[in-house]
Amino acid sequence: MEQIIQQLINGVSLGSIYALIALGYTMVYGILSLINFAHGEIYMIGAFVGYALTTFLGLGFIPSLLISMLVCSILGMIIEKIAYKPMRNSTRIAILITAISVSLFLQYTMVYFVGPETRTFPQVLESQRLNLFNGNVILDTKNIYIFLITVILMITLQFVVKKTKVGKAMRAVSLDKDAAELMGINVNKIISYTFAMGSALAGAAGVLVGIYYNTINPLMGAGPGLKAFVAAVLGGIGLIPGAVFGGFFLGITETLVSAFGGSVYKDAVAFAILIVILLVKPTGLLGKNLKEKV
């Protein structure tokens, strides 16, 4: 029992990271039907920006987090403008190849500039271990911070998308680009903002992961990037609640599987779950097939 609780705690932290990354995948997919495979690299760069700010500038956790989110949102907009916008009317396969190329480009540009080795992320957050259940379950304050920040970011995102003019325009653009233009919405600008917001969340995930696992390297985006993509599809790609749900679901499953003797198989399990869910429910767990009226 205590072990399950312990693994749930770890799973929620890992799930927070997946969920934050998955949100960016799902938002970009929702608006452009594009899988931004470079998204995992934005998360990696977010971690490096956080690392540089804390290590070399000695900034604290919150400023580093915010600056890293800002840098990533700008990076996301630049990637969209340079790599994806010119491809807007290309075939899906050409766009997919572009996305993979951008991903590899960012990975190896970082390898070139910072070297391939793993670095230690400084301990910028006071970490206290709370012993629960007579010391059988350890709740690190880092777990709490990660979860809290994730929740705050998600509530903020939800507020922006549901209540603000830009957020509503994002939904309108994702539903019907031509109709949105006819309302006077500048579709290119809205697409750019979508990349900015999704990338900012990935940047936050990068800093949080640095704090949680203490190590970062230029190839760290590949695995979590792919899994967050799985999470987004699991929950129903294009749906914001789906990404959150899928992220936590995958994070918790993964920690439980590895705790109960399957750490070697945890990724196989993650993908097996994906396959089963998509066989049963192709639109993802929260996806519904809303019929349009003619």
Added chain:
Amino acid sequence: MMLELKNLNVYYGAIHALKSLNVNIDKGEIVTLIGANGAGKSTTLKTISGLLKPRTGEVIFDGKSIYNLSAPEIVKKGIVHVPEGRRIFSTMSVLENLEMGAFTKNNKTEIAEDIEKAYTYFPILKERREQLAGTLSGGEQQMLAIARGLMSRPKLILLDEPSMGLAPIIVNEIFNIIKTINKSGTTVLLVEQNANMALKIADRAYIIRTGEIELEGKAKDLLKDESVRKAYLEG
């Protein structure tokens, strides 16, 4: 003259969709553009609203050339296009759809007034304001599409087949609203296949056939015209 289409030539790749098209609309008029499937009616509206760019020719609005402006800029100039098939934002609420119609506006009190005005035109939308637009009936969706268009306070509204797929009683209601909108000062360009209804409310009409204007004149004259009756009003 409010709107002037001068020698418009519009292509889809190799398809020559509009051929030297000339159309004029005066302030305050209801002008209807009538034609069969594929004649080029929607293409004309899309060219005015900036979704399509003409290869040659001019679109002049209030004395200024607008064909090189983007669609959102054209909305700001005072032209709104209510597209064929309604194209409402189905998973957004009725109210949110209206808010999107007011995207170019920033004055919150004016927007609130315009929403109230939309509700007086279409009381059913007020009842349904929190409902997802995709769950409305076809007629209600058309009303929403028109109401959403009016939210930008257009000088000229382009309506693409507002009667499509609707029961006659609803069509009547919508045409009455179009008249009211026009009386309150908005110029109307109405594209229709329902020529009979359109000619009854319009001041003037153009008949378009395979991308060319075949006939133009006063709506009441065209209603009586023998060739028009044969081609568009009977059978």
